[in-house]
Amino acid sequence: MPELPEVETVVRDLRPLLVGRTIGAVRVGRHKLRSPWKPAWTPRVAGRRIDAIDRRGKWILVRLAGDATLVLHLGMTGQLTVHPEPEPLADHTHLRFPLDDGRELRFRDVRRFGSATLFASPGALAEHLNARLGPEPFALEPEYWFAALRGTTRCVKAVLLDQTVLAGVGNIYADESLFRAGVHPGRRANTMTRTQAESLRCAVEVVLRRAIDGRGSTIRDYIGGSGLKGGFQEEFAVYGRTGQPCPACRTPIAVARHAGRSSHHCPRCQK
DNA sequence: CTGTAATCCTGCGAGC
DNA sequence: TGCTCGCAGGATTACA
Numbered sequence: 001m002p003e004l005p006e007v008e009t010v011v012r013d014l015r016p017l018l019v020g021r022t023i024g025a026v027r028v029g030r031h032k033l034r035s036p037w038k039p040a041w042t043p044r045v046a047g048r049r050i051d052a053i054d055r056r057g058k059w060i061l062v063r064l065a066g067d068a069t070l071v072l073h074l075g076m077t078g079q080l081t082v083h084p085e086p087e088p089l090a091d092h093t094h095l096r097f098p099l100d101d102g103r104e105l106r107f108r109d110v111r112r113f114g115s116a117t118l119f120a121s122p123g124a125l126a127e128h129l130n131a132r133l134g135p136e137p138f139a140l141e142p143e144y145w146f147a148a149l150r151g152t153t154r155c156v157k158a159v160l161l162d163q164t165v166l167a168g169v170g171n172i173y174a175d176e177s178l179f180r181a182g183v184h185p186g187r188r189a190n191t192m193t194r195t196q197a198e199s200l201r202c203a204v205e206v207v208l209r210r211a212i213d214g215r216g217s218t219i220r221d222y223i224g225g226s227g228l229k230g231g232f233q234e235e236f237a238v239y240g241r242t243g244q245p246c247p248a249c250r251t252p253i254a255v256a257r258h259a260g261r262s263s264h265h266c267p268r269c270q271k
Numbered sequence: 272c273t274g275t276a277a278t279c280c281t282g283c284g285a286g287c
Numbered sequence: 288t289g290c291t292c293g294c295a296g297g298a299t300t301a302c303a
Contacts, residue, residue, distance in 0.1 A: 112279075259274085261297095
């Protein structure tokens with residue numbers, strides 16, 4: 001599922017297809033996503049031009065003419081793609097936004113952990129995002145990051161996954177970043193040295209950049225906004241590689257449980 | 272404050 | 288082949 005690199009890929013794919021187009025209507029499927037589409041939102045979307053498509057953390061922001069923003073989250077299995085309007089609907093398509101060029105934006109989500117919400121004003125949108133998201137990984141201040149780690153006894157993996165500390169990292173890229181930095185996922189955050197904190201901050205940046213270059217990772221369901229799968233799964237060092245040799249020392253990759261998630265790591269390289 | 276578990280869902284692979 | 292079990296990119300809530 002979509003973490004920052006996958007969401008960034010979707011946004012980059014959709015931007016040229018959607019910006020400048022006008023949404024003609026909203027078609028809602030029988031099953032609700034995480035929360036139901038409110039009928040009151042439809043007139044605020046239908047007839048509106050799309051001014052911009054942005055990403056914040058794992059959230060997709062479709063900025064509409066006027067003050068409203070359509071906010072989408074892909075959850076675990078969400079797909080957001082553009083199709084010719086007559087094209088048959090795939091199973092689990094829950095929302096459709098026909099456009100003025102004969103195509104249609106479709107939100108498909110097998111597990112329905114995704115969400116689609118409308119925020120009527122920039123203030124309401126900011127309130128929602130600010131309550132949930134810390135800084136973007138590419139704008140992470142070293143001092144802020146070090147202080148965030150030193151200020152808690154939680155394990156480092158839990159801090160990486162905490163969207164209010166750092167926005168956009170999920171289970172795959174947390175594990176890959178920790179391996180790259182040589183830090184064990186169960187390491188207590190408040191025992192990290194300044195050097196290790198900086199090493200981890202850089203590792204997160206490098207891993208995310210490379211994953212974006214690879215158009216994200218497809219484990220099973222993920223596809224970009226143009227329908228293409230990702231390629232970064234071919235470059236995983238540890239994620240999903242339990243029992244296979246560590247790329248650095250050949251020790252079998254182990255899996256442990258941290259913050260309720262599987263943590264793939266090398267027991268020899270990561271301290 | 273932490274950690275853990277359950278919740279929302281469907282699908283798939285492993286094991287019997 | 289067919290069944291059950293556990294697990295999966297996430298976020299939120301309840302509870303110890």
